[in-house]
Amino acid sequence: MFKKFFSKIEQLLALSQSAFSPKQFIFLSSVLVGISSAIAVIILKTFAHWVFRFATYITIHTNFFKIGIIKILLPVIGIMLTVFVVKRFLGGTIEKGTSQILYAVAKKASIIPKKQMYAQIMTSSLTVGLGGSAGLESPIVVTGAAFGSNYAQRYKLQYKDRTLLIGCGVAAGIAAAFNAPIAGVLFAIEVLLVDVSISAFTPIMIAAATGALVSAIALDESILLNFPSRQTFNYHNMPYYILLGVFTGFVAVFYARNFQRTEHFFGHIRYPLYTKALIGASILALLIFIFPTLFGEGYESIRTLSGSDPGELMENTFFSGFRNNTWALLAFVGCSFMLKAFATGITLGSGGNGGNFAPSLFLGSYVGFFFSKLLNLIGLTNLPVGNFTMVGMAGILSGLFHAPLTAIFLIAEITGGYGLMIPLMIVASISFAISKRFETHSLDVKNLAKKGHAFTSNKDSNVLSTLETQSIIQTDYLKISPDENLEKLVDLISHSNQVIFPVVSTDNRLLGIVHFNDIREIIFNPYRVKYTLVKEIMVQPVAVVNPSNSMEIVMDKFEASKKAFLPVISDDKYYGFISKSVALEAYRTKLKSMTIE
DSSP states (O other): OHHHHHHHHHHHHHHHHHHSOHHHHHHHHHHHHHHHHHHHHHHHHHHHHHHHHHHHHHHHHOOSTTTTTHHHHHHHHHHHHHHHHHHHHSTTOOOOSTHHHHHHHHHSTTOOOTTHHHHHHHHHHHHTTTTOSSBSHHHHHHHHHHHHHHHHHHTTOOHHHHHHHHHHHHHHHHHHHHTOHHHHHHHIIIIIOSOBOGGGHHHHHHHHHHHHHHHHHHSOTTTSOOOOOOOOOOGGGHHHHHHHHHHHHHHHHHHHHHHHHHHHHHHTOOSOHHHHHHHHHHHHHHHHHHOGGGSSSOHHHHHHHHSSOGGGGGTTSTTGGGTTOHHHHHHHHHHHHHHHHHHHHHHHHTTOOOBSHHHHHHHHHHHHHHHHHHHHHTTSOOOOHHHHHHHHHHHHHHHHHTOHHHHHHHHHHHTTSSTTHHHHHHHHHHHHHHHHHHOSSOTTTHHHHHTTOOOOSOHHHHHHHTSOGGGGOBOOOOOBOTTSBHHHHHHHHHTSOOSEEEEEOTTOOEEEEEEGGGSTTGGGOHHHHHHOBHHHHOBOOSOOBOTTSOHHHHHHHHHHHTOSEEEEEETTEEEEEEEHHHHHHHHHHHHHHHOBO
16 A cells, blocks of 8 residues: 555656646655655654653652663663664664764765665664653664655656755655744754855755744644743843853863763773663663663653743752752752763664764753842842753853854754844854864864764865865876986976976985976076986975875865975875866866756
């Protein structure tokens, strides 16, 4: 039945592709990709929500330790099942994080493997749905991008259209997850797409609107993260919002560094997969046993924290006897956000799958609450704690992902208005500036940067990072020996178009270079040509290139040396030359191919 249905859909799409103009077909495609991404969101969010409800119900109605043993067992089961699924059904590996989308766009012609259309849903639903301390948004984004890429491949669309539909899938995923279409569009453009023209906004906006609409229709409002009530903005509190921006910036750096250290630590443990998963899951279970707020995405605890009775967070914990003690609550909140980096790192490093989007919102709300509540308790001021709780989310999100616009509009949309726009802008921009100062790359891009595939907000750097140095090295230059006279060099000049010649030893080591412009006067003097040796007029290169150097390093060397040609040395031997004009032409070609129109 389903097979027949999808077969008819494909026939209609094939017919519409021939009947519609390319732009009209992209508009239609953006709607379909948006619907597909929204369905993935509905499945994941509903599953995670009901597991949390089930765990909470068991916790409240069991007398076993009165802590809710189910919340301890579920994350262990989830991580172990995730490892089993990855090993048994997904070839033993699964790529995590949105950086794989950037890499696919830049290095793999926007081709994302088919298995990513279901692998992320399967694994993240087990990990996060069963209580792993991570988020579902990153898997949702990768799934949406995979839908867009594979849809484009199915209908033989070109690179630019494939990339555009990847952006549509990403935008729809974020829009559906938060019912925030503007944030979805901004996330796709600000974080993932290297370059996009104004005309490309339309399909991305259509996809985001579609995703948000489907999500709003199908998902219960209690599942989505929203805060309809808030206090009014008071401009007298601006100095404290500035301080919050500074605070969230440093906390974002703390989270990024400790999350990666923890994830890498578990990634490098040389134990069998199941043993490593059990060790990590057991440590996570212990953390959740003491701080149940670390269970799952943490959105329920964010709602509690921003509500009228934040002391509910301490219900059914070791500290329930202190639920009415404000200082105890503050300490509990502080410990929770300090431990979140380690809990998420353990979850992902030990074999689970998820992302850092939800943890960034969890962290931001806790940091905002802690900051404002502390200042109120010491009697320094009387801040609206609810506002600071929400604005803190923008600060951490901006600092971790280096995406201030996404952070500003996401929080504005989930709070139901733009009354907090000014503090959101202040906190997000300050946090971004501080995080950028200490962490050059955003959290999801750092691993790419370590492999030499860094993607930043600098468009030139992005384009250069996609070029392979090896591809523009010219290895067919005529060589000359240092003991030859200039007659031999003149003969080479007359029979080639070269203007630069490498001088090499018998074992092919580069001894120097000779540039035609430097010897122009000499070669028209027959006497000097006959009796001058090459080694007498050769010069040492100002800079040399290694084939492993990135194109950004190569262009920096061109800029510093002011030369049009640079010799390439590999394993201490002469290898070839790179021409600046060839490098610039490769850059222009790549830039044109990457610009989405």
